[in-house]
Amino acid sequence: MTLAAATEQDNGLALTINHVSHQFWLENESLPVLQQVSLEVKPGEFVALLGPSGCGKSTLLRLVAGLDLPTEGEIFEDNIPLTAPDPSRVVVFQDPTLYPWRTVRDNVALGLQAQGKRDASASQRIDSVLERVGLTQFANAWPRQLSGGMAQRAALARALVNKPRLLILDEPLGKLDSLTRIRMQRELVSLWQEQRFTTLMVTHDVEEALLMANRVVVFSARPAKILEIIHVDVPFPRRRNDPQLIALRTRALAQLGAELNEEPGL
Template sequence: MIAMLRVENVWQRFGTLEVLQNISFELQAGEFVCLLGPSGCGKTTLLRIASGLLKPSAGRILFNGEPITAPRPEIGILFQQPNLLPYLSTRANIELPLALRGVPRTERRRVAQDALAQVGLAEFGEVYPSQLSGGMAQRAALGRALVQNPAVLLMDEPFGALDAMTREYMQLELLSLWQRTGKTILMVTHSITEAVFMADRVIVLTARPSRLGAVLDVPLPRPRRLEMVHSAEFGALVAQLRSYIGAPSS
């Protein structure tokens, strides 16, 4: 079976700084994979490479078996900061990728309205980004990524800036969207528990220069529920990841 996204022997250096060393892994269609690693190890760099925004020093990325040389609509990327344009309404922000591609206005409206509904902002299209809460802004950014109907969504710590309760809510919303749409997701996170809660599989990067440290399958049943974090099985998976990373066991 050809992988939906394949990272193949990727190396990245910036001048004399060695960031990524020979990273390889695959995402199968419909998988939810989390990428975990210490700050500065190269997670964002790897996501930028996987999206086609950055050409790696060596190695390549394959989408459905085809090498990627530039960003493409089938691969959406969501950054840690929502990066909404403050002078455009939420709706106009979400329509922007379509407007840039020259999609006609009525079609844009229809797709954007659907994306607004998908991310729970159907009533907030006319609101400006400064009037959105942090979680709503992040949902708007997700809506903007969804209008291109990407098969693969690359997400860079999308909930990092949110408070704990909003974060839990957003995790559940994202899982439900993922199950509804069947997208393939690669999500970067700092959080071991978030990785176990969300993922089918967790890929661990070592400290820089970063190599593939470990890969852990997460056989917890779906749909995931918040109570699962208290189960012994969940605890064991978290402990295993901690031992790979060498983090304190508190």
């Protein structure tokens, strides 16, 4: 399914990042982390962010989530200034942050319960998303009984069950083993195609970005600025050995390697 073909079904919000800069203060000295970042994300689009570790990608996600305000510039959702968190924007961080006193099922149900949704329909949604992330048999387990990868899958289920308009993913699959990661890449793409939420994902895996996203935004080292936006005009389902993806992977790695003054060796 192409992005153009799906626009009539899109449930996602439009995101505008307008000349955003951000800095932190450490011991009375400023630490710039973002530099004049501007980006338009269409409703229902899947955008991946690539860049050197620590360049500011996760900071940008926090700004988009409304958890922090930019030092300079503005962020808009559906042409409305974004100034605070909202239930329509759901974040999955690198660490799963499950509540230890709630079972897996109760952790997944948290958002629905907060909205007063406790009926049979809500229960079916929980069952469905647990099945998709492979945790049906662990629905009544406690977080302490889960592996790191299973806990991250539970965190993904907790986000997806709420049918977000903007799904914000901060390296969500990094702790999964290779086979589970491949499966979850496919499931996330499938859910995105079905529900048409807008997705903004940070990943350090170039191949993952190209397999999942409509566009890949390549950032410089800190303070992050956009070096290139790669359009991935390859239909789904995508294959790792697709010549177009291989060419785009080489292009992205060359950009990142040049930024780090290294020759790409993978």
